[in-house]
Amino acid sequence: MKADVILINIGNLYTMDGPPGPWRKKEIENIAPLKNAYVAIKDDKIMSYGDTPVPLDIDFDKYTTILDCTGMTVVPGFVDSHTHLVHGGSRENELDMKLKGVEYLEILKQGGGILSTVRATKEATFNELFDKAAKSLQIMMSYGTTTVEAKSGYGLDDFGTEIKQLEVARELNQRHAVDVISTFMPAHAVPPAFKENPNGYIDLMIEDYLPKVKEMNLAEFLDVFCEEGVFSVEDSKKILLAGKKLGYKLKVHADEIVPLGGAELAAEVGAVSAEHLLAASDQGIEDMAKAGVIANLLPATSFNLQKNIHANARKMIEAGVPVAISTDYNPGSSPTENIQLAMQMASLSLKMTPEEVLTAVTINGASAIGRQGEIGSITPGKKADLVCLDVPNIQYMIYHFGINHTFFVVKSGKIFSN
Numbered sequence: 001m002k003a004d005v006i007l008i009n010i011g012n013l014y015t016m017d018g019p020p021g022p023w024r025k026k027e028i029e030n031i032a033p034l035k036n037a038y039v040a041i042k043d044d045k046i047m048s049y050g051d052t053p054v055p056l057d058i059d060f061d062k063y064t065t066i067l068d069c070t071g072m073t074v075v076p077g078f079v080d081s082h083t084h085l086v087h088g089g090s091r092e093n094e095l096d097m098k099l100k101g102v103e104y105l106e107i108l109k110q111g112g113g114i115l116s117t118v119r120a121t122k123e124a125t126f127n128e129l130f131d132k133a134a135k136s137l138q139i140m141m142s143y144g145t146t147t148v149e150a151k152s153g154y155g156l157d158d159f160g161t162e163i164k165q166l167e168v169a170r171e172l173n174q175r176h177a178v179d180v181i182s183t184f185m186p187a188h189a190v191p192p193a194f195k196e197n198p199n200g201y202i203d204l205m206i207e208d209y210l211p212k213v214k215e216m217n218l219a220e221f222l223d224v225f226c227e228e229g230v231f232s233v234e235d236s237k238k239i240l241l242a243g244k245k246l247g248y249k250l251k252v253h254a255d256e257i258v259p260l261g262g263a264e265l266a267a268e269v270g271a272v273s274a275e276h277l278l279a280a281s282d283q284g285i286e287d288m289a290k291a292g293v294i295a296n297l298l299p300a301t302s303f304n305l306q307k308n309i310h311a312n313a314r315k316m317i318e319a320g321v322p323v324a325i326s327t328d329y330n331p332g333s334s335p336t337e338n339i340q341l342a343m344q345m346a347s348l349s350l351k352m353t354p355e356e357v358l359t360a361v362t363i364n365g366a367s368a369i370g371r372q373g374e375i376g377s378i379t380p381g382k383k384a385d386l387v388c389l390d391v392p393n394i395q396y397m398i399y400h401f402g403i404n405h406t407f408f409v410v411k412s413g414k415i416f417s418n
Contacts, residue, residue, distance in 0.1 A: 002059040004413060005041040005384070009070040012393050013037035014358060015049055016076050016377035022294050022322035022367035023359050031355045033393070039074065041384040044412040048380055065415065069388050072407060073397070075358060076377050077146030077385030078339045079365030082275050082296050082326035085150035085172075085180070086133045086165045089120025090331050098306070114154070114189050117331050121154035122161045129168045136329065137178045139337040142418055144387035144406045147179040149326075149369050151223055153188030157201060159209055162186055166218040177411045181369045183251060184210070184219035187231055187239050202235055206242040214246045220370070221272070222248035226255075226262035233261045240269045249370060251296075255279040267291035273324065273368045277311045278302065285312070289320040294368045297360075298328035299345035300336055313350035323352070324368040325360035344401040354394045384413040 012033035019027055034051035040058050041047060047058065060066070094112050107113050121129070133150075140148060150169040155161030166182055173180035186205050194201035213219050222243035226236035240250050249272050254262025256276035263284025266274035273294040274280075280288075280295075288295060297311040316323055325346045328334040336342075343357045352360070366376025375383050390407040391397045397405050409416045 001042060001047065002061065003040040003042055003047055003064055005065045005067065005410065005415065006054055006058070006060060007039045007067045007069050007074060007388070008054065009068055010037040010039070010074045011035070011069065011071045012073045013039065013049065013051070013378070014073070014075045014394060015379070016359065016363045017379045018377070021363040021372035021376055022292070023363050024320050024322050025317055028355050028359050031359070033073075039378060039386065041410065041413050044384055046378055046380050046382050046384050049378055067388070067408070067415070071392060073389045073391050073393055075387050075389065075394070076362040077375065077387055077409065077411065078144045078361045079147045079369065079371070079376060080140060080145045080326050080329070080339050080361075081149045081273070081324050081365040081368035082298060082328050083148055083150055084153065084328070084330035085136060085148060086129055086152070086168045087117055087121050087154050087331055088124035088129060088132070089117060090335065091116060114332060115192070118154050118156060118158075118161075121165065122158055126164055126168060129164065130171060133168060133172055134176055136337050137172060137176050137180075140339065141178050141409055141411065141416060142406060143338050143340050143404055144389070144409055145178065145339045146385040146387075146409065146411045147181065147366070147369070147371065147375055149181045149183055149221070151183040151185040152219070153185035153223075156186060156189060157191040157193055157204065162209070163213070163216075163218065166213065170218060177414065177416065181221070181371070182219040183221035183223050184213050184248070185223040185225075187224040187236070189225065189230060198235070202239060205239060210243050210246055210248070214248065220249060221251050223251040223253060225253040226260060226265060227253065228258045228260055233265050236262070237265055237269060240271070244269065251275060255281070255284065259284070263288055266293045272370060276301070278307070278309055280311070285316055285319050285321060288316075292322070294322045294324050294364060296324045296326055296368050297346065297350065298326055298334065298342070299349050300342045301328045301334040302349070303345055304334050310349050313346070313352050317352070317356060322364050322367065323356065323360050324364040325357060326365070340397065340405060341402065344398050347398045348401070354398045357398065358394050384410055386410045
């Protein structure tokens with residue numbers, strides 16, 4: 001069979017080809033790159049790879065693109081499995097207050113915080129949201145991201161805005177090279193109109209919003225912010241189980257600030273992933289390990305919020321919890337599209353090895369959005385999503401932080417150069 005694209009002379013090829021994801025410690029310990037390797041691509045799929053010259057049974061002609069990767073490192077396309085991609089406005093005006101130590105609740109009282117983004121998203125047109133998010137996707141792809149999860153959550157009780165966010169995400173998935181996987185998150189905060197009646201908002205979501213979005217096929221996942229002062233464990237469970245009954249796959253913003261029990265809840269309801277987890281309890285970590293819940297950790301958020309605590313990635317990995325790493329791109333707590341920076345922070349702040357970090361943004365990132373059978377590894381038959389990094393090995397990419405190491409990206413078999 002004739003290949004459309006062949007990468008040759010790859011200095012280090014990390015295929016992550018192996019057991020179905022998500023991977024835990026024992027799988028990560030077996031990671032080893034292939035030297036002086038090749039990868040052959042046909043249409044949008046991986047044909048084959050190896051640590052030998054291109055086999056004779058792979059044909060090529062003058063129309064085949066040959067990419068020389070001498071001295072470089074090739075890995076699967078990065079999966080950013082937790083973002084708030086579609087939103088209006090920005091919040092740089094809050095920076096001065098944050099530097100002066102003004103607490104978030106005070107910023108909220110002054111009209112800032114998430115409510116500021118809710119207003120901006122409501123006021124933005126579909127095209128304005130599309131153009132803004134498309135620009136962010138381009139930046140993400142320039143850093144090697146080939147698949148992104150995108151949450152709603154900036155409409156809240158303005159259902160039309162929630163729908164607008166999800167429709168923008170769907171359109172981006174259809175028109176942009178980067179794949180966009182949608183998550184419905186109306187339980188991102190309690191709207192001001194329901195401040196005195198949060199149960200009324202919960203009932204509205206369960207009885208009206210969740211069925212409508214599922215009927216419109218706008219979101220695959222459902223997420224809830226289970227946190228003190230937002231949604232309790234009991235209320236989060238009620239929302240999540242209602243969504244599960246409708247066919248949503250579940251995610252939980254869990255234990256970001258206090259050990260409320262969000263990790264334990266994620267395990268109890270069978271969530272695919274629990275996100276943030278800075279304050280996850282030992283019991284929560286144990287429960288997640290037993291239930292196979294993926295810990296989606298967001299080190300750039302901790303950095304931007306100037307927190308002196310981080311998710312305990314080492315304890316999670318040692319306990320057998322599969323770990324993913326994401327940017328948490330959003331206008332408030334993590335305004336960055338740079339997955340490489342999040343990877344470097346995961347190593348330097350969370351003490352994860354380069355191999356653990358690579359796993360977290362490839363096969364485990366894919367698993368966190370239910371795509372481990374399609375992406376997340378360089379495996380024959382899987383989608384041809386990969387990144388060529390201008391580094392001698394994955395350790396160098398972590399060590400030399402703060403710059404973009406991407407030389408080119410292959411997305412669904414198509415080449416995108418930086």
